[in-house]
Amino acid sequence: MTRTVITGISGRMGSTLVRLAKAASDLPVVGATVRPGSPFSGQDAGLVARLGAPLEVVAQDDLGRALDGAQADVVVDFTGPEATLQHARICAERGVALVVGTTGFTPEGRAQLQEYAKRVPMVAAPNMSVGVNLVIRMAAELARVLGPSFDVEVLEAHHRMKKDAPSGTALKLAEVLMEALGRTKDDLTFAREGQTGARPPGEIGVQALRGGDVVGEHTVYFFGEGERIELTHRATNRDQFAQGALRAARWVAGRAPGLYDMADVLGLQGKT
Numbered sequence: 001m002t003r004t005v006i007t008g009i010s011g012r013m014g015s016t017l018v019r020l021a022k023a024a025s026d027l028p029v030v031g032a033t034v035r036p037g038s039p040f041s042g043q044d045a046g047l048v049a050r051l052g053a054p055l056e057v058v059a060q061d062d063l064g065r066a067l068d069g070a071q072a073d074v075v076v077d078f079t080g081p082e083a084t085l086q087h088a089r090i091c092a093e094r095g096v097a098l099v100v101g102t103t104g105f106t107p108e109g110r111a112q113l114q115e116y117a118k119r120v121p122m123v124a125a126p127n128m129s130v131g132v133n134l135v136i137r138m139a140a141e142l143a144r145v146l147g148p149s150f151d152v153e154v155l156e157a158h159h160r161m162k163k164d165a166p167s168g169t170a171l172k173l174a175e176v177l178m179e180a181l182g183r184t185k186d187d188l189t190f191a192r193e194g195q196t197g198a199r200p201p202g203e204i205g206v207q208a209l210r211g212g213d214v215v216g217e218h219t220v221y222f223f224g225e226g227e228r229i230e231l232t233h234r235a236t237n238r239d240q241f242a243q244g245a246l247r248a249a250r251w252v253a254g255r256a257p258g259l260y261d262m263a264d265v266l267g268l269q270g271k272t
């Protein structure tokens with residue numbers, strides 16, 4: 001049994017996590033949170049997460065209160081960067097493992113998470129889908145084999161409510177492509193407009209589309225002379241992100257402190 005606390009349960013991912021954890025036999029939901037001051041605070045978590053039935057866990061507007069007496073093994077957090085950093089501090093202070101799905105951290109925020117992970121085990125990944133994590137590895141491998149003669153571009157599309165751009169996944173793809181091709185952050189281009197001139201060799205383009213209810217789509221293009229490869233992942237619902245996060249929750253509880261990613265959870269060995 002992995003005693004689980006879920007934050008942000010009125011949100012798209014939080015509510016999905018509550019539904020899927022409830023359906024699992026080994027992940028009792030022992031606590032749940034909503035943002036401070038939320039009208040959902042004090043209500044039953046099952047109703048807040050729109051399960052249509054009570055869960056008999058009260059939604060708290062503070063993670064500390066949700067953890068009090070809960071004997072939690074792990075907290076699963078998909079909220080926003082500021083809230084996640086507060087939650088990570090509380091987990092570090094209380095010695096509770098953490099799964100972070102939140103994206104949009106500043107470099108300082110990421111460094112702060114790394115500090116907290118010295119005290120508790122933490123899985124942090126911008127995308128918990130098994131498929132995306134395989135695509136990330138395949139993209140790195142393609143880049144290594146194809147080499148510098150192919151122009152590389154990353155395109156992502158998400159729903160109109162997404163707050164950060166480019167997506168955390170697109171940034172992760174750009175990072176592994178950079179490493180595979182021996183490029184640096186200076187080679188990344190996030191937008192083009194006007195008299196841009198010819199595409200500089202070694203550039204890696206990263207572009208974001210926003211609209212409607214798109215769950216999450218990522219394509220890595222390798223443009224060559226006379227041929228082109230497109231590596232695409234399309235998420236058609238949020239359940240697979242949540243199932244990945246719950247898999248991470250089972251995996252991380254009881255581990256040694258440290259910052260882990262989904263490659264560790266999935267047992268994907270070797271370099272990306």
Ligand SMILES: NC(=O)C1=CN([C@@H]2O[C@H](COP(=O)(O)OP(=O)(O)OC[C@H]3O[C@@H](n4cnc5c(N)ncnc54)[C@H](OP(=O)(O)O)[C@@H]3O)[C@@H](O)[C@H]2O)C=CC1
Nearest residue numbers: 008010011012013034035079083101102103126127128241
């Ligand atoms: N790693 C992955 O696989 C995936 C990552 N994500 C990332 O997860 C994050 C959340 O996405 P999504 O669910 O779509 O966003 P939502 O806006 O639907 O959900 C976020 C929830 O967090 C709540 N919240 C904000 N602050 C706090 C707080 N201090 N304590 C408790 N709850 C809080 C919000 O409450 P309120 O609405 O009241 O403000 C909201 O309900 C994003 O960063 C997104 O990029 C998303 C999908 C997959």
Ligand SMILES: O=C(O)C1=N[C@H](C(=O)O)C[C@H](O)C1
Nearest residue numbers: 103126127162167168169216
């Ligand atoms: O905000 C979302 O919805 C998603 N965010 C993640 C990201 O930023 O990469 C993952 C997924 O694509 C959905």
